[in-house]
Amino acid sequence: MRRTAAHQGVRMIKFSSILSRYEAAEFSLAEAAELLGIGERTFRRWRVRFEDEGEAGLLDRRLGKASGKRVPQDRSDEVEALYRRRYAGFTAKHFHEHLVKDHLFGWGYTWTKTFLHSRGLLEKAERRGAHRRKRERRPLPGMMLHQDASTHLWLSGQPALDLVVTMDDATSAILSAFLAPEEGTASTFRGLAEVFGQHGLPLSIYTDRGSHYFHTPEAGGKVDRTRPTQVGRALEHLGVEHIAAYSPQARGRSERVFHTLQDRLVKEFALAGIATAAAADLFLRDVYIPAHNALFSEQPSQEGSAFVAIPGVDLREILCVQEERQVGNDNCVSFNRLKLQIPESPLRAHFVKATVKVRHYQDGGYAIFHGQRCLGRYDKKGAIEETKQKAKKAA
Incomplete structure (x- = not known):
């Protein structure tokens, strides 16, 4: 028996009992109406209908009639066809x-979810586990960032790639996201450069203990802060605290974001016909991230921002790989299987046996520094940039 019909039967039995006691002067009109949970006027009207028509007069006249808010059959069929043909696998x-x-659908989410369940197109979600109290968010944007990556088959027909995401703890807003062949120092610097360049420096950044983030002498043990990685060195230079996570639960906020992205983003790429990583990065930046943040980001608990502007700071010279090398007898430096020839310098005749620092930039270029002085800049193939410029001018 449907619930509305059952309620109708209970109402009739209750009304009949109270009406008979009212007519026996056990209850006043006001008391009888109060016991039924209705007004006095309604009680009088029900009494007249019961006397004229019997129990049929108390039937709810809405029973058996289609609701004015019901989704028309043609729209229901359209929704089912759309899910089967175009949106299969999407969450409700x-x-x-x-x-x-x-598709200009004007009915609510609850109907959509119930409809998909009723047609067997979507299984009901499993019951959630025991409640856990999650860590409170930072009150201001920029107080803490999360950076992590997820390996997944993001693009149809392409091998698994890493989606590198940098997000804010206070709002869960994604500040940077792109696909990379493999997570590492280069992808970390790219994400940090995008965020720091647009928003400024945060107070801290929270990451896992991957080898590009920290040196960890023992598997699963504590990180060695005395041996900073390239990322650690750059963050220390900029004064950004680097916090290591010691469990997957500690990174719960970013893990939940990746769960959402793995479900939604793959489908959005497929709908948009995205087939390459370059096209995916543009789609992420211009389309998906703004829509994602509008839907999922939270309002911070306090007004303002903890990001610190850094005017005059060249992030390219900091967010790069920096390693020391000794100059050879041929006045060249060996780096990444390249021979970087140091050009003539007014500082000294040559730099043989001198210790210099090589910087490898995100665009693939190189530079050699002796102290704070740049001795030469090179393209990704090791050709001196100044020589190339002179050749262009001569031509």
């Missing part, structure tokens, strides 16, 4: 967003 929430945005 993700699918409903596209219905509203792209």
Whole structure:
């Protein structure tokens, strides 16, 4: 028996009992109406209908009639066809967003979810586990960033790639996201450069203990702060605290974001016909991230920002690989299987046996520094940039 019909039967039995006691003067009109949870006027009206028509007069006239808010059959069929042919595998929430945005669907999310369950198109989610109290967010944007990567088959027909995401703890807003062949020092510097260049320096950044973030002498043990990696050296130079996570649960906020991205982003790439990493990065920057942040980001608990502007700081010279080398007898430096020839310098006749520092930039270029002085800059193949410029001028 449907619940509404059952309630109708209970209401009739209760009304009949109270009406008979009212007529026996056990209750006043006000008391009888109060016991039924209705007004006095309604009680009088029900009494008249009961006397004229019997129990049929108390039937709810809405029973058996289609609701004015019911989704028409043709729209129901359209929704089912859309899910089967175009949006198969989407969650109910993700699918409903596209219905509203792209197909002018005017009914609520609850209907969409219930409809998908009733047609066997979507399984009900498992019951959640025991409650856990999550860590409170930082009150201001820029107080803490999370950076992590997820290996996944993001693009159809392409091998697994790493999606590198940098997000804010206070708001869960994604500040940078792109695909990389493999997570590492280069991808970390790229993400940090995008965020620091646009927003400024945060107070801290929270990461796992990957080898590009920290040296960890013992597997699963504490990190060695006395031996900073390239990333650690750059963050220390900029005065950004680097916090190591010691469990997956500690990175719960970023893990939940990746769960959402793995479900939604793959489908969005497929819908948009994205087939290459370069096209995916543009789609992420211009389309997906703004929409994702508008939907999922939180309002910080306090007004303002903890990001610190860094005018005049050349991030390119800091967020890069820096390693010391000794200059050879041929006045060249060996680095990454390249021979970097030091050009003539007014500082000294040559730099043989001198210790210099080689910087390898995100664009693939190189530079050699002796102290704070740049001795030469080179392209990704090791050709001196100044020589190339002179050759262009001569031509």
